[in-house]
Amino acid sequence: MLDRIREKLNILADAAKYDVSCSSSGGTRKNTNKGLGDSHTSGICHTYTEDGRCVSLLKILLTNHCIYDCLFCVSRKSNDVKRAAFTVDEVVELTMNFYRRNYIEGLFLSSGIFKNADFTMERLLLVVKKLRLEQNYNGYIHLKTIPGPAMN
Numbered sequence: 001m002l003d004r005i006r007e008k009l010n011i012l013a014d015a016a017k018y019d020v021s022c023s024s025s026g027g028t029r030k031n032t033n034k035g036l037g038d039s040h041t042s043g044i045c046h047t048y049t050e051d052g053r054c055v056s057l058l059k060i061l062l063t064n065h066c067i068y069d070c071l072f073c074v075s076r077k078s079n080d081v082k083r084a085a086f087t088v089d090e091v092v093e094l095t096m097n098f099y100r101r102n103y104i105e106g107l108f109l110s111s112g113i114f115k116n117a118d119f120t121m122e123r124l125l126l127v128v129k130k131l132r133l134e135q136n137y138n139g140y141i142h143l144k145t146i147p148g149p150a151m152n
């Protein structure tokens with residue numbers, strides 16, 4: 001079980017490193033409900049490795065499966081790469097565990113599109129909802145929105 005999570009982490013953190021829009025500044029979220037953590041517009045340290053990853057955030061894809069085939073993208077369906085997908089609960093648990101251990105200051109979450117945009121966006125939002133409302137997590141979240149989901 002742990003080995004499978006580790007394997008998913010390797011695949012989905014590696015796939016996420018190509019997204020360079022990684023910055024942990026710009027948001028303030030005060031801890032007011034005895035939850036865990038604060039985020040500030042400043043004071044959050046973000047360090048970039050030489051290959052572009054921001055190491056203070058858990059930077060992952062929910063999945064690198066994708067129904068589309070954008071030529072520039074490493075997750076395009078025609079690309080012959082290892083595929084994986086986290087469950088919603090796996091992302092929540094990883095984020096909380098890493099945050100408590102002080103490995104990260106926040107979560108950067110994006111995703112390939114599996115099934116359709118609605119299905120994928122629902123799962124991304126469920127991660128955020130569980131972190132904020134069930135875990136009282138007040139740390140930083142950078143959530144990429146999926147183009148094309150229904151607005152209602």
Ligand code: SF4
Nearest residue numbers: 066068070073076112
């Ligand atoms: S839809 Fe997004 S994840 Fe899928 S191939 Fe295009 S850029 Fe990559």
